[in-house]
Amino acid sequence: MMARGLDANGAARVYILGRREKTLQSAASKAINGTIIPIVADVxxxxxxxxxxxxxxxxxxxxxxxxxxxxxxxxxxxxxxxxxxxxxxxxxxxxxxxxxxxxxxxxxxxxxxxxxxxxxxxxxxxxxxxxxxxxxxxxxxxxxxxxxxxxxxxxxxxxxxxxxxxxxxxxxxxxxxxxxxxxxxxxxxxxxxxxFYLSELATGAFKKIGIQGDGTQEGDFPYALVPAKRAxxxxxxxxxxxxxxxxxxxxxxxxxxxxxxxxxxxxxxxx
Ligand SMILES: NC(=O)c1ccc[n+]([C@@H]2O[C@H](COP(=O)([O-])OP(=O)(O)OC[C@H]3O[C@@H](n4cnc5c(N)ncnc54)[C@H](OP(=O)(O)O)[C@@H]3O)[C@@H](O)[C@H]2O)c1
Structure with a gap:
């Protein structure tokens, strides 16, 4: 989300680092201005x-x-x-x-x-x-x-x-x-x-509480979990x-x- 947002809003280059090349390439392919550059790296x-x-x-x-x-x-x-x-x-x-x-x-x-x-x-x-x-x-x-x-x-x-x-x-x-x-x-x-933001890491938590999809529509979450009632x-x-x-x-x-x-x-x- 962050990388796509920076790409869409004028960043000259957005390097993304992670251990899995395919995942990085998939993220880079979604950049509307093509500025996301994957680098395989382990922090x-x-x-x-x-x-x-x-x-x-x-x-x-x-x-x-x-x-x-x-x-x-x-x-x-x-x-x-x-x-x-x-x-x-x-x-x-x-x-x-x-x-x-x-x-x-x-x-x-x-x-x-x-x-x-x-x-x-x-x-x-x-x-x-x-x-x-x-x-x-x-x-x-x-x-x-x-x-x-x-x-x-x-x-x-x-x-x-x-x-x-x-x-x-x-x-x-x-x-x-x-x-x-x-x-x-x-x-x-x-x-x-x-x-709560839907991501690979958060998928398990979303499933556990029974949230379908990305949960971003008001009403997707109960108030008792998130007062904004959404992810x-x-x-x-x-x-x-x-x-x-x-x-x-x-x-x-x-x-x-x-x-x-x-x-x-x-x-x-x-x-
Ligand atoms: N989603 C939420 O609801 C939520 C809420 C609070 C905080 N966060 C935080 O938000 C951040 C991003 O997570 P996300 O939710 O967007 O999940 P995500 O899509 O699964 O992103 C986590 C990223 O961390 C990378 N990573 C893990 N270990 C690494 C290592 N040793 N070296 C380099 N990269 C590594 C993973 O890439 P590789 O596995 O390919 O290395 C993956 O791209 C995390 O710090 C998470 O704790 C998320």
């Missing part, structure tokens, strides 16, 4: 990130925005057959928690937090070059790193998995720290925290992205923008 590999940054440096010389968007999910919170309204026994909960591999748990933070940290490190030299672009506007729109966190990072109701919520909360703080660390260099750091749409996500990347958001630094249709407002949260 948990320094070699892979360095190779991607070297290629982009050779082709573009700088980057205005880096979006650290990779995400992974984790072992579920509730054993099969149980839920917040039908809680498991403490023994069943302990057995279920113990059964997951440690690597499955840590991979979630590995992608969200470690991956974002090294993505930032790999692209800082290209971000700083955006500040010296000859045609920069006045006042300038400083380059930035945007990370995709989640409403789950604030949600104390364990609707998402515990590993996911903890990883995204860690990501929020990493980004706030980066905002402070990088401010003297004229590089910003901001966060988008989405609620986020492509326009919703592109709007937030363009705000942060463009003139309107140029004064925004160190912020977390929730785009959740009001979901957090009706859940126990720590926002």
């Amino acid at each position: 948990t590999s320094k070699d892979s990130l360095a190779a991607a940054a070297a290629r982009i440096s050779a082709e573009s010389g700088h980057v205005d925005v880096v979006i650290a968007n990779a995400g992974a999910t984790s072992p579920g919170t509730y054993p099969p057959g149980s839920s917040p309204s039908n809680p498991p026994t403490i023994e069943a909960l302990a057995e279920y928690m113990w059964s997951a591999d440690i690597s499955a748990f840590t991979n979630v933070a590995h992608v969200a937090v470690t991956g974002t940290y090294y993505t930032a490190a790999a692209f800082l030299p290209l971000l700083i070059k955006a500040n010296s672009k000859a045609n920069r506007s006045n006042p300038p729109i400083h380059p930035q790193i945007i990370a995709t966190s989640s409403v789950a990072s604030f949600n104390r109701t364990p609707a998402a998995t515990l590993a996911y919520a903890a990883a995204k909360a860690g990501l929020n703080h990493l980004m706030k720290s980066l905002s402070t660390l990088l401010a003297p260099y004229g590089i910003r750091a901001n966060v988008i925290a989405p609620g 986020g749409s492509e326009e919703d996500m592109v709007g937030v992205t363009l705000f942060l990347c463009g003139r309107s958001g140029a004064y925004v630094n160190g912020t977390i923008i929730l785009s959740d249709g009001g979901r957090l407002g009706i859940q126990q949260g720590t926002y």
Whole structure:
């Protein structure tokens, strides 16, 4: 959604990184202006990130925005057959928690937090070059790193998995720290925290609550899950992205923008 939105609204080049070439090519093929360029890369590999940054440096010389968007999910919170309204026994909960591999748990933070940290490190030299672009506007729109966190990072109701919520909360703080660390260099750091948006990663969650299609029509979701009674749409996500990347958001630094249709407002949260 973000890449298509940037392509449709004037970006010169939109590089998308991921491990699966076919998925990247499929996303690139939907760009109406043809500016989306796939690069096969793994954000948990320094070699892979360095190779991607070297290629982009050779082709573009700088980057205005880096979006650290990779995400992974984790072992579920509730054993099969149980839920917040039908809680498991403490023994069943302990057995279920113990059964997951440690690597499955840590991979979630590995992608969200470690991956974002090294993505930032790999692209800082290209971000700083955006500040010296000859045609920069006045006042300038400083380059930035945007990370995709989640409403789950604030949600104390364990609707998402515990590993996911903890990883995204860690990501929020990493980004706030980066905002402070990088401010003297004229590089910003901001966060988008989405609620329900249909995607490959979210398909399971949509199915579990019985949502057909992309859920973006008012009434598709019950108020008890999302006060807006629908999932986020492509326009919703592109709007937030363009705000942060463009003139309107140029004064925004160190912020977390929730785009959740009001979901957090009706859940126990720590926002
Ligand atoms: N959809 C929602 O409702 C929702 C809500 C809150 C937050 N989010 C967050 O939004 C972000 C985007 O997710 P999405 O919902 O759009 O799902 P998605 O389409 O499945 O996107 C997740 C992407 O992460 C990439 N990825 C995972 N591990 C990677 C790695 N090691 N290196 C490089 N890329 C990696 C995947 O590509 P490969 O597998 O090909 O590498 C995939 O393209 C995630 O951070 C997610 O946590 C989504």
